Amino acid sequence: xxLIGGTxxxxxxxxxxxxxxxxxxxxxxxxxxxxxxGLSPGGRHDCFLCRCVPEQGDDRKRLVVYRSEQTxxxxxxxxxxxxxxxxxxxxxxxxxxxxxxxxxxxxAAAITHMVGLLERVLRADGFNVGLNLGRVAGAGLPGHLHWxxxxxxxGDTNFMPxxxxxxxxxxxxxxxxxLLRAELTKGVVCDE
Numbered sequence: 001x002x003l004i005g006g007t008x009x010x011x012x013x014x015x016x017x018x019x020x021x022x023x024x025x026x027x028x029x030x031x032x033x034x035x036x037x038g039l040s041p042g043g044r045h046d047c048f049l050c051r052c053v054p055e056q057g058d059d060r061k062r063l064v065v066y067r068s069e070q071t072x073x074x075x076x077x078x079x080x081x082x083x084x085x086x087x088x089x090x091x092x093x094x095x096x097x098x099x100x101x102x103x104x105x106x107x108a109a110a111i112t113h114m115v116g117l118l119e120r121v122l123r124a125d126g127f128n129v130g131l132n133l134g135r136v137a138g139a140g141l142p143g144h145l146h147w148x149x150x151x152x153x154x155g156d157t158n159f160m161p162x163x164x165x166x167x168x169x170x171x172x173x174x175x176x177x178x179l180l181r182a183e184l185t186k187g188v189v190c191d192e
Contacts, residue, residue, distance in 0.1 A: 042092045049074065049088045049144045063173060065180045066113065070106025073114050075173050075180075080150050082171050083122045085114050088146035096133065096145070107147065114149045121183050124151035 043050035052062045052074050063075035065085060076084040087110045089103045099107070111129060118124050128150040132138035 039092075044092050044143070047092055047141065047144050049086070049141065049146060050092050053090050059181075060174070060177055063177055065177065066110065066117075066184060068106055068110055068113075070103050071110040073110055075177055076148070077173065079173075080128075080148070081152065081156065083118050083124065083151040083176060085118070085149045086146045087111050087114055087149060088144055092144050094143040094145060099145070107145075111147055111149060117180060117183060118149065118151045121179050122151055123153075125154050126152040128152060 039045065039050050039053060043053060045051065049072065052064050052072050053067075055067065063077065064072060065075060066073040067090075070089060072088055072090055074086045074088070076086050087107060089099060089107060091103070093099055093103075115127055115129070118127070129147060131145065131147045132140075133145075135142045
């Protein structure tokens with residue numbers, strides 16, 4: 001340990017998180033904007049979730065983990081924690097009362113399925129599951145409802161978020177996508 005004027009000097013470590021640069025610079029990563037891919041009814045080409053709905057296209061690039069008849073589940077490009085998944089109805093709806101009973105049940109089933117998947121693959125100890133409804137409530141994409149499924153582990157809050165406003169995500173999105181898709185191909189099916 002080095003001393004500076006009798007005080008221990010802090011050793012700084014570099015934490016690499018290159019995928020955050022687009023978020024910091026305000027760049028919109030817009031994979032598969034090809035309008036020929038088609039969208040579900042009411043879908044919008046300016047909505048990243050709507051662009052993830054079509055089954056043709058590169059799911060790895062779009063980070064689509066799972067599709068059901070009513071929903072899509074996508075890794076969050078700017079995660080709060082490792083394994084952060086967004087679960088959304090396939091249709092572009094911004095209000096809860098715009099979802100029919102089938103869509104409501106589909107969302108609940110997909111959230112349950114994603115929690116089970118993350119428990120198996122990442123051995124999460126708990127979860128924060130929530131919806132930011134409206135821009136003033138924190139919705140970054142208020143026009144397309146989406147629920148956040150955020151895995152949590154005992155001790156995952158430490159001095160970094162509190163003192164430096166920094167979170168450490170230990171796994172690349174691509175590596176996590178590969179693990180989740182491999183688990184899903186084992187035949188575990190979500191019933192809607």
